[in-house]
Amino acid sequence: MNHPEIRVQDLHKSFGDNHVLRGIDLEIGQGEVVCVIGPSGSGKSTLLRCVNLLEEPTKGQVFVGGTEVTDPDVDIDAVRRRIGMVFQQFNLFPHLNVTENLTLPQRRVLRRDKAEAARTAAENLARVGLSEKAQAYPSSLSGGQQQRVAIARALAMGPQVMLFDEPTSALDPELVGDVLAVMRRLAREGMTMMVVTHEMSFAREVADRVVFMDGGVIVEDGTPEQVIGNPQHERTRHFLSRLLDPAMAEVEEEVEETEKGTSDRVGKD
Numbered sequence: 001m002n003h004p005e006i007r008v009q010d011l012h013k014s015f016g017d018n019h020v021l022r023g024i025d026l027e028i029g030q031g032e033v034v035c036v037i038g039p040s041g042s043g044k045s046t047l048l049r050c051v052n053l054l055e056e057p058t059k060g061q062v063f064v065g066g067t068e069v070t071d072p073d074v075d076i077d078a079v080r081r082r083i084g085m086v087f088q089q090f091n092l093f094p095h096l097n098v099t100e101n102l103t104l105p106q107r108r109v110l111r112r113d114k115a116e117a118a119r120t121a122a123e124n125l126a127r128v129g130l131s132e133k134a135q136a137y138p139s140s141l142s143g144g145q146q147q148r149v150a151i152a153r154a155l156a157m158g159p160q161v162m163l164f165d166e167p168t169s170a171l172d173p174e175l176v177g178d179v180l181a182v183m184r185r186l187a188r189e190g191m192t193m194m195v196v197t198h199e200m201s202f203a204r205e206v207a208d209r210v211v212f213m214d215g216g217v218i219v220e221d222g223t224p225e226q227v228i229g230n231p232q233h234e235r236t237r238h239f240l241s242r243l244l245d246p247a248m249a250e251v252e253e254e255v256e257e258t259e260k261g262t263s264d265r266v267g268k269d
């Protein structure tokens, strides 16, 4: 049996009085792709950020590749090297060209020599289909191309797992497909991936599992067919109906408002 590549146990995170993560248990096996969905503010980003220690959990444990990353004595830099992270904002250095964006972290963090860093950069640019942009500056690239560079930059560090936080949310709709295609390919190559996304067709097609979060807990965890196709909880159904059919969601909201109005808001408006 595969050991889980990521294991999260009874994870809690508070910001002051705001108890954001309220006991998350999650295992992601080697080569597994898990999509995390849920409403804004439900704690999805905080969960990802606790996995690579951008946030310090308040309670609970996180293991990556068998190492407890929440152990106070852990080498945080070593942990982060194993975990690639891709954000909604690409965060490329504007004054460096694409190759330099990829070689700089390899040289600084991994202490690779110039030749090896350049070779690894070229390999990973090819992987995301951007070899011809090696000398380009970020400002000359589309958002989709910049995000593919950001993915290549993460891959060039040789991570064991990749975390994606809404990687296509900042993109124009026509540019989303190319980024998802790169992620689909990574999944096929066997990369362990945790992907926060609103792209339900991607989740259905690529994810081994879908996790629905709401209010800092995991409400449902199952195959895409189960969680998206046949959700068991009202909160999941409500979230999906809003996402898939915003017009319908508005009607639902109006109905809810009306229902509220007749019970506890009589006389208002």
Ligand SMILES: Nc1ncnc2c1ncn2[C@@H]1O[C@H](COP(=O)(O)OP(=O)(O)O)[C@@H](O)[C@H]1O
Binding pocket: 015, 018, 020, 038, 039, 040, 041, 042, 043, 044, 045, 046, 047
């Ligand atoms: N660094 C932070 N400091 C204070 N509050 C935060 C911080 N990061 C997130 N939060 C709060 O945690 C909650 C969950 O946020 P987040 O994890 O970003 O949700 P999601 O990604 O699902 O939209 C929100 O109430 C947010 O305001």
Ligand SMILES: [Mg+2]
Binding pocket: 044, 045, 046, 165
């Ligand atoms: Mg978020």
